[in-house]
Amino acid sequence: MPAALSSTTTSRRQFLALLGISAAAVSCGTATATGGSGGSGGSGGANQVTTLKYQGAVGSVTLPELAADLGHLGDLTLEWVGNTISGPQDIQSAATGQTHFGSAFNGAVIKLAAGKAPIKAVISSYGVDQYAYGGYYVLEDSPIRSARDLIGKKVGMNTLGAHYQALLDIYLSRNGLSKADAAKVEPLVVPPVNTEQVLRQKQIEVGVLTGVLRDKALAAGGIRPLFSDYDLLGEFSAGTYVMTRRFIKENPDTVRTFTTGVARAIEWSRTTPREEVIARMTEIVKKRGRNEDTSTLRYWRSYGIAETGGRVEDGEFPLWIDWLAERGEVKKGQLKAADLYTNEFNGYGKG
Missing domain, CATH: 3.40.190.10 (Periplasmic binding protein-like II)
Structure with missing residues (x-):
């Protein structure tokens, strides 16, 4: 790995x-x-x-x-x-x-x-x-379009058991995945400064990008959002x-x-x-x-x-x-x- x-x-x-x-x-x-x-x-x-x-x-x-x-x-x-x-x-x-x-x-x-x-x-x-949010991004040509498409896929985030795993769980639940299916989605720890590179190298299928690192990656092109914590919960x-x-x-x-x-x-x-x-x-x-x-x-x-x-x-x-x-x-x-x-x-x- x-x-x-x-x-x-x-x-x-x-x-x-x-x-x-x-x-x-x-x-x-x-x-x-x-x-x-x-x-x-x-x-x-x-x-x-x-x-x-x-x-x-x-x-x-x-x-x-x-x-x-x-x-x-x-x-x-x-x-x-x-x-x-x-x-x-x-x-x-x-x-x-x-x-x-x-x-x-x-x-x-x-x-x-x-x-x-x-x-x-x-x-x-x-x-x-609307400006400060965590987005869950995939490559532009990724087949992942929905929560169900995440089954068996790797999702990179800064740490487990915290904000971005919580929002991932909420997203999967709100989109109808059972606990058994949700358990097949694999969250992994990836340092934020490495997330864009790891995503582009296809070592993970989804990467959580935030703040300036997110905007820098978006400016480079080739990725698209699957969802964000702002989409799910609004301002908080x-x-x-x-x-x-x-x-x-x-x-x-x-x-x-x-x-x-x-x-x-x-x-x-x-x-x-x-x-x-x-x-x-x-x-x-x-x-x-x-x-x-x-x-x-x-x-x-x-x-x-x-x-x-x-x-x-x-x-x-x-x-x-x-x-x-x-x-x-x-x-x-x-x-x-x-x-x-x-x-x-x-x-x-x-x-």
Whole structure:
């Protein structure tokens, strides 16, 4: 099997292991305990963390990075510790104390919380709209035209058990496939930067393409959409930034500054001309000196977040709670949406 691909079985095992961490593991974390330059004080104490460790993404600008560059994080500084292509891995790093915050699909947040990890979502991190969406693409001459045509085919996505597998399951179900037939569709892990190439080389039949990578592939031609998450569900916020409950309790001012700063960055990206946003992002990537290609940034259009200031809504969780319960990965009635997030620290629009 090509190096860019991982088998369904192996990837699912890795994903389950990723989210199967215990509360004891969380308590062993270092970043959430000692944080950056300030350490951690008591609840609301003077010695709150002021340097936040985080993971980034190659060739793109995360909302906290944008907020920092715009000056919206006050006296907080960000410490980059590496890149991630997986939301579940990113929030696991936050839960275990390797970083102070992480972003993932809300279904992954639910699963981690169901595994007793004491985390809480504080603001939306990405979403789906007419510009920011995940498309499931096939080659132009592919015989695949419907959900039933996917039986026995390989679908490449960034990680299993998260956003794009959930939407694939919904698409198959809404188009009448039985569970037995749906199980014959094979999701595979493919790094986003490799998806277009792997699809064109026919190592997979369908590839999930998003954002600038999607628009770049479309500009090159030779592929067409089968469906998208926007087609299925319309506009919605799909993921959130999470922190540990302990960190939130011990660093409320830091959390408030971070969350409100990210909210301001969200709204800046909405209200600023697209060309100016792209120019700002390009500048950010160049000056951080990680030897990254900035050419794909010209395709950026939106972060896709539905609510003003990234405020989290109850309605963003039930669909994924039900999906995970149907898969047997969480118990029905185990979690309530309201227990998974807080808007307490989001000061955007409050004066």
